Structure formats: structure tokens, C-alpha cells
Amino acid sequence: MRRWASLLLLSGILGIIRPLQLAGCPVPEEFVIAPESLPATKAAIEKRFLTIVALGGAATLGGPAQGDAFTYPSRLAARLTEAVPGLTIKIIVHAVPREPAAELQRNLDVELTADMPALVIWGPGASAAGRGDDLDTFIGDVAVAVGKIRSRGADLILMTLQYAPSVARVINLAPYRLAVIRAAELVGVPVLDRYELMRFWSDSDFLDLDATGAAERVKVARKLYDCMAETLTKGIIDAVR
């Protein structure tokens, strides 16, 4: 089942979201997006209209945060609009849980033609790790999809997969983190190491990614997505400056 969630967030709606903002998130200095790596985004921001496509799976849909306003794409739109006054942001989410990278790139042409994004953000790898997909095939599929996105003139930020201590205990996630980094290097696109960032937040007790209480889990998810959005916003702003 393909779930399409399309959000058009104009600066006007932001009045609702702003009070929900959380305190600043600790982000080590190495989590940056290479300068000059987002030319299309830079041009779009100068024109004050930025279309972003968020690709991914369950983490992009943000179900655990219980509310569309709390997913990382929504928070990213909010934080970007805040950071760049007068900027109109359109964020389109194409996320299908468990979709293999090879499946995703099949729909990509149609989606990119319709959406015309300046920036695509994609965090593949979780479902591949769950299935134990072959790493080389996975890297190849990611590289092909990245090639398609770039041939449309859109910028791309790759994110490594998510991290949680409990999950890492039974599924070997790390190779898929490295695979995304390697794919990004192969095709020369910036990568945000979400896995390491979440590990840092978890290890430093900033976020309890293994929280068990239902209310606590929602809280953690909201904070996590907001912190992801904050890190991305800072990375994007620094990269286009």
C-alpha cells in the first residue's frame, strides 16, 4: 500500500506549530552538509519558494510522533520558514514503509516530474537492514535512484538509517549506515549521518530511544524528529550561505 502524504505548509500555519518547538538539540560539529553541495536549493531559497520531497519509509511518515505536525518533514518546513523569513515551503512526502530502494526508483520519474523539487531528502536502509539485503545490490540501487534525482536538477541529501540500541542488538544496522555513506561518496552527494547522530543522542542520554512507556515514546519521537529537522535546517542554511 502506497501512502501519499502531501503537506503544503505556508508560513501562515506556522502560528500553530511554533509553540510546540522544543529546546535546542546538541549536535556535534561534524554533522554538517558540505558547502556548495546544494545549488538548486540555494537558487530556490533566493526566489523564496522551496519545494522539498522527502523520500523514505516509516521514519519519514513519522507515525510514532502521532500527528502530522510532528513528523520530521513538517518540523523541517517549520524550522526552515522560521530561519528564512518570507520563504514559502512546499514539502511533499513520498514514503512507503519497507519499500526497497529498487522499487522506489521505479516510481521516481513520475513523482519528480510532478513535484519538481529543488531538494530531495532520502534516508534509505532500515528495511534493507531488516531484510538483510545484499549490501552491494543496495548500494547500487541507491546510486541509481540518486542518479535519477540528480538528472532532474534536484539537490539531494542522503541520510543514514535510524539507530536504536534495542534494534541494533538484534539487527546489524551498521553495515547499512556505511553503505549509504559509500553510495553518497560514489555519486558525490552530501550525507547526513542520522545513525551516528541518534547514537550520540542515545549514548549521551539526551534521548531514550528505547523508551517503553506509551506517552514517553511519543515524546521521544517528537523530540527526535524535531531535532532531525533542526540539524537539517542548520545544515541546509549553512550549505547555501
Added chain:
Amino acid sequence: MPVSRRTLDGTVPEAATNTRAVPRPSLRDGMSRDYRLDFFRGLALIFIFIDHIPDNTISYFTLRSFAFCDAAEVFIFISGYTAALAYGPAFDREGVRMGIARIYRRVWQLYVAHLCLFMVFNAEVAYTLKFLYNPLFADELQVGDYLNDPGEAFIRVLSLQFQPSLLNILPLYIALLLVLPLLILCIRRHVLLALIPSAALWLAANRLGWNMPGFPEGRLWYFDPFAWQFLFTIAVIVGSSRTREHVRLSRKGWLPRAALVFAVIAAAVSLSWSLHDAISRVPEYIVLPETWFDKTMLPPARLVSVLALAILVGTFVPRDARFLTSPAGWLIVLCGQNSLQVFCLSILLAVLANFALNLAGYGFILQCLVNLGGLLIMFGAGLLLAWFKAGGRLPTAPRPREVT
């Protein structure tokens, strides 16, 4: 390892082996057991164990790094060869019906073993799910999906369609043994009666993508039986006594030389890939289409690779090679002689090794320890089973008089 030392004590010291008065079983001694089969099947089991541990550095040193094929091809080839040795004469001695009954008794054993492994898999999933109840990863990881409809899943396991990871080689072996009676009957008429249809089926599978339906919907068998039966058929033909009498491989013949050339090229190409995998800085010098090496379809490169290895072993490793009965070699032989039990154990060990490494990190030393621990347990199982078969005597490496 006290047991191994005992074996060491039991064998004649190496210096004496050369001047031993009693001759070892010669090639002409048709009834003597060919320990090469046991040894290389045992080795294949060891490689299968090592290869089944995900992200295992040691697996860079198994066969798949040195050939286009891996331990699975070796396992199926030797299984076909030994099946011909074991059941072919039974057809002559006890009649066709008894021969078929013997084969189907073995099929039943394999089937029970497969179901037993499925229980191991269930336990693994049940344990894993405890850790995976993490909403951040919810919907993303499909571990244990089949438990949503266990009734369907269990029936599909019984029908060999549901083949969770690591549970795919026994269904292939079962399918192959199911048609073995027909194969033996054909070979008894004429070798070509078996070989030509088998080759045609393999070709059709590769060209037209014929395969058996799997589960969930849309999945196919990991080892396509229509393709893999060709390797098995070749092995049965080579192993059947009538063929063996006609074929004698000479070291100077063209076939071993061609096999050597192919094996060397395959090793070089395969090694270059393994190096690239292990050290990403090493560039990928040789790029060939992936479909040439797709394990599911057993394409020509893999098939020729395993046949070349078989020819090389058959030609250059003498039947009485000393390493076969050396203490370490003998432990491997005992694993090979009890292949079904040791294989099942190796699956369980691979699952446990995976848990251990995930819990404790993937440090190289830990990986070595986990691999070594698994191997020791496999050797122990081989010894124990051999001890039991021998009626409670610890099996020592064979001397001529012990040859059965």
C-alpha cells in the same frame, strides 16, 4: 581438545607413515570408502557455517572468495555423488522398489530436519521480536511478519514454499532426492537418457526463468530446483559405478588442464572482488554482469567452477592423501560423514553467533572466537555422532584393516 589428541595418539606418527609396511587401500579397491568425499563435504559444512554468519570477516577466507561457486555447490555435488554410491548398488542388490524405499526414507529424514530447523527459526524470531518492539522502527522491519497468519505460514513450511533465511538448501536437497529414483533408473538404461533432459531443463530454467513458487506471494525458491538438478544429475552420473569404471582421469589429459586453467582464472577474478569488498580502496578491476553469478539459477560460471574443482580434486588429490586421516583432517571427515546433523547444528550455531556478535560488537578477535567456538562444537558433534555409530568407541583415523 583432548579428543583430538587421542586421535593423534591413535594414528601412526608421520615419519612412519611413509614406510608403512601395510599398503593403504588402493584405487583398485572398489569397496573402500572414499574419504575425500567426507572431507570435502565436511569442509563445505564448515564454510556454510562461516558464510551464514552475517558480516563475518572470516568468510573472506572461504571458498566463495576463491571460486565462482561456493560451499552450496560443493555440498550438492558431493551429495549427488554419494547418493549414487549409496543407492545405486541398492537398486542392483535389493531391487528397484527397495532402492526407492531407501531413498524416500532419507527424504523423510531430511523433511523432519527441515521442520526442526523451522522451530529454531521460530525461536530466533520470537527472541528478536522482543527487542524490535520499538516504534521508531515499527513497520520498517519485517521480522516475524508470518506470525500475523501463522496458519498459512505453517502450511507453506510443510509444502516447502516458505523458506526463511538459512532454510533453503534442505528443500532443494529434498526435491532432488525425490526425483533420484527416476534419475538412477534412467542412468541404468543410458547415461544420456538422464543427462540430456536434465541439461535441457537447466537451460530452460536459465533462459525462461522457470522456478518453484515460494512464500510469501511472489517469492521463488532461493535454489531453483530446475536449475540445480543439473549439477546433482551430473554428480549422480559421475558417482554411479558404471560411469566410474569407464572414466579415469589422467593428470596429463586435457580435462584436468582445462579445469586447472578455469579454476585459476576464477580464483583470480573472485579474489579481486573479495579484495574490493574487504578493502573499499581496492578498485573493482573486473566488472561482469551479476546475472552470470546469480546463485538461484546456477548459471554456467558457477556450474563450471564447481565441476572444475571436482575434476581437480579427483585428479590431483589421491584417495589415500595423508591429510585426510591427519587429526585435523579426520575431524572434518567425521563432520562430513554426519552431514545432516552437523548441517542442522551449524544453522543453529550461525544464528547464535549472529546474536553474540550483535550483542558484543563485531571486533575482529571476537569474530575469530565465535567462529572457532562454532567449529569446535561442530567437530565435537561429528566426533560424538561417530562415537555413537561405532557403538561407543571413539573413532580413530582409518588404517587399511578398518576400511569398510
